[in-house]
Amino acid sequence: DKKVVLITGCSSGIGLSLAVRLASDPDKTFKVYATMRNLSKKERLLESVKGLHRDTLDILQMDVTDQQSILDARDRIVEKRINILVCNAGVGLMGPLEVQSLNSMRHILEVNLLGTIQTIQAFLPQMKAQSQGRILVTGSTGGLHGLPFNEVYCASKFAIEGACESLAILLKHFNIHVSLIECGPVNTDFLVNLKKTELGDTSLQQVDTQTQRLYEKxxxxxxxxxQNAAQDTEDIVKVFLDAIQSPSPAFRYFTSTTGPPVTQLKVTEPDDSYISAMSKIIFSPEEQ
Ligand code: NAD
Structure with a gap:
């Protein structure tokens, strides 16, 4: 039986590359449901798989901010099961905090945080009933340490860490593995797609000159x-494959070992020792 995989945010970047790799697997191990908010952007994905993978690839519409579209996509999985859920859709927001509108902040949280959570929610009952499954989430080093001018983006990615850690402790008891694939800079459309305050924007003229100078820097x-350190999506896909193929996947994977020292601190304990420890404290206190 093929492993049924559903991936969010497949019109570009990491999601697209992962969908292509899994759908082109030489052993045809996977049936991939590549989902995207806007189906008119499916050409890139179709060109990348060269139309050869009818039996391993299906493309479905899914906007992670629209609960009905998540449920509709779920109901179109012909196998009526899911083995691997990949929550990858995400957007950035960059600029001085003072210029961010409530709507743009709300939007980032809706896509990155609530979008991820409500996608997981939709598939949880099925996965629990199967007593089996993988949930892989594209994390960010911006979810592990703060970055100036990325306050709300980092907040959304930090929040994902909290949601995933919390879930992993429980889902261990259902044989469902949660893994975060923590990425640093990756060459994708991310920088094009993110909402960025440009240096010429009138809103920027309204903030103090020191902030303007620091933002320019x-x-x-x-x-x-x-330019110097971004990874290619293929590098990220390899890490996803590691997690998918491992019989007991780690909770956190780091796609690159080069990073600021603050990240290194969190790299020292990347296995699931915290998850296991907390699980024991809460669920098996008699074993303490
Ligand atoms: P990308 O912009 O190429 O891909 C993001 C995808 O998410 C796009 O296809 C976009 O259409 C989709 N998306 C946006 N809003 C959506 C919605 N409401 N519903 C469904 N899909 C939606 O960039 P990427 O780098 O491939 O980003 C993938 C993930 O990787 C994101 O979660 C991002 O935060 C994370 N990430 C990226 C980098 C980087 O440097 N590129 C670094 C760390 C983490």
Whole structure:
């Protein structure tokens, strides 16, 4: 039997590459439901798989902010089961906090945080009933340490960490493994798709000049980090495959070992020792 995989945010970037790799698996191990908010963007994915994978790929519409579209996509899975759920859809928001509108902040939280959570919610009962499953979430180093001018983005990604850690402790008891694939900079459409305050924006003229100067510096730093250290989506896909193929996947995977020292601190305990410890404290106190 094929492993049924559903991936969110497949019109570009990491989601697209992962969908292509799994659908093109030489052993045809996977049946991939590649979902995207806007089906008119499916050409890139179709071109990348060269139309050869009718039996391993299906493309479905899913907007992670629209609960009905999540349920509709779920109901279109012909196998009526899911083995691997990949929550990958996400957007960025960059600029001084003072200029961010409530709507743009709400939107980021709706996509990155609530979108991920309500996607997981929709598939949980099925996975629990199967007593089996994998939930993989595209995490960010911006979910592990703060970044200036990314306050709300980081807040959304930190929140994902909390939601996933909490879930992992419970889902262990259902043989469902949760894994976060923590990415640093990756060459995708992320920088194009994110909502960024541009240097010429009138809103930016309204913030103090020191913030403006620091923001300009941050943007330079950001450009150079992406030029010098960004990974390709293929590198990220390899890590997803590791997690998918491992009989007992780790809770956190880091796609790259190069990173600021603050991230290294969190790298020292990347296995599931916290998950196991908390699970014991809460669920098996007699074993203490
Ligand atoms: P990307 O912009 O190419 O891909 C993001 C995808 O999410 C796009 O296809 C977009 O259409 C989709 N999406 C946005 N809103 C959606 C919605 N409401 N419903 C469904 N899909 C929606 O960028 P990417 O780098 O491939 O991003 C994938 C994930 O990786 C994101 O969660 C992002 O936060 C994370 N990430 C990216 C980087 C990076 O540097 N590129 C670093 C760390 C983490």
């Amino acid at each position: 941050y943007l330079q730093h950001c450009r150079s980090v992406f």
